[in-house]
Structures are given as structure tokens and as C-alpha cells.
Amino acid sequence: xxxxxxxxxxxxxxxxxxxTIIRCxxxxxxxxxxxxxxxxxxxxxxxxxxxxxxxxxxxxxxxSGKRKILVVDDDVELVELIxxxxxxxxRFEVRSVNNGFDAGMMVKDYQPxxxxxxxxxxxxxxxxxxxxxxxxxxxxxxxxxxxxxxxxEDKIDELKAAGANDFxxxxxxVDRLIDRICNLLDxxxxxxx
Numbered sequence: 001x002x003x004x005x006x007x008x009x010x011x012x013x014x015x016x017x018x019x020t021i022i023r024c025x026x027x028x029x030x031x032x033x034x035x036x037x038x039x040x041x042x043x044x045x046x047x048x049x050x051x052x053x054x055x056x057x058x059x060x061x062x063x064s065g066k067r068k069i070l071v072v073d074d075d076v077e078l079v080e081l082i083x084x085x086x087x088x089x090x091r092f093e094v095r096s097v098n099n100g101f102d103a104g105m106m107v108k109d110y111q112p113x114x115x116x117x118x119x120x121x122x123x124x125x126x127x128x129x130x131x132x133x134x135x136x137x138x139x140x141x142x143x144x145x146x147x148x149x150x151x152x153e154d155k156i157d158e159l160k161a162a163g164a165n166d167f168x169x170x171x172x173x174v175d176r177l178i179d180r181i182c183n184l185l186d187x188x189x190x191x192x193x
Contacts, residue, residue: 002065005043013061014052015111015141024051064093067185070110071096072103073118073147082116085174091187100124107133112142113185116177119148119159127162134163143184145177
């Protein structure tokens, strides 16, 4: 478990901008230390926890140390496979829903770090889900990986314009999905030997 965080890591955990963390650090609201001989700031876990609690920021991401993933797909077997692999990895907390309506409700309550989103849902298309997530400033830091088996190249561009960070064509290797998730969340990919 990490005991000291950079301002960038603290910003991701708190779901605020890095500038906000730096301002709070420099004003003394957030305690920490500077790396000797440099201008880098570091924040001990305990200080970050107190800061989050004092400012009403949910501390579950810090307590578990796990990144939150929301899987949205109506293919139950694929959801089980992705969820199983992410659970076994140990670095992720995973929830899943199988339609766009539930996804909209879950995004607000769960506040995931990343959404794995099927483009072809029974009640709403993935592009619309992307637009709804991107229209909420509180969810600026949420990453979105769209997945689909039936998408033309121009539709992929539309999804990215609507706010998707990445796209994967079904079928895919779940390990490749995990690598993409790690890339988007700035965490180490598992070294495959």
C-alpha cells in the first residue's frame, strides 16, 4: 500500500485538478513535505486522509487503494469475464450494469475512475452515454473505454469526439483491455513474461 503520494496522484484520488492540490498544499490546508533539493511536493497517506475527510471527499479510494471500474455491457458472459479478471488482478474494485439507464445512475453514485462501455446497449447508445458523462464537470477525470463488435471507423471517431478515451473492437483479449485500463489510469501494466 502506498504511503506517500505525488500531487498528481493525490489529485486523481480526490478527483480534483492537480492545481487545486498544489494550491491547498502551498496554503497549508494539505500537509506534506518537499523533496529535498527540488520543488516536488509529497503528501503522506495520513495527511491526505485527514484532508479528504475534512473537506467531505469520499475516502474509499484511498482506504482500499483500488481504482474503481464500472463495466457497462448487456453481454452477461463478457461482463463476468472482465469482472473476474479485474477482481483477480487485485488493483481494481469492479461494479457492473447491463443497460444505459443503470449506468447513468451508477456513475453518479459509484464515481468510477474508468468506465468500460459497450456501444450497443439495449436502451441507449454508447455515444450518448459518453456525452452525458462529459457534460458533468464532476466527472471530468473519468476515463471511458468503448467496446463493440459492430462499429465502422467513422463511428469510432464520433465516439472519441463524444468523449471516449479509447476504443476496442470485440472480440478482444481481456489482458489487452487491462493494459489499456492501466495506461489510461497511469498505473503500471502487469509485466507479461
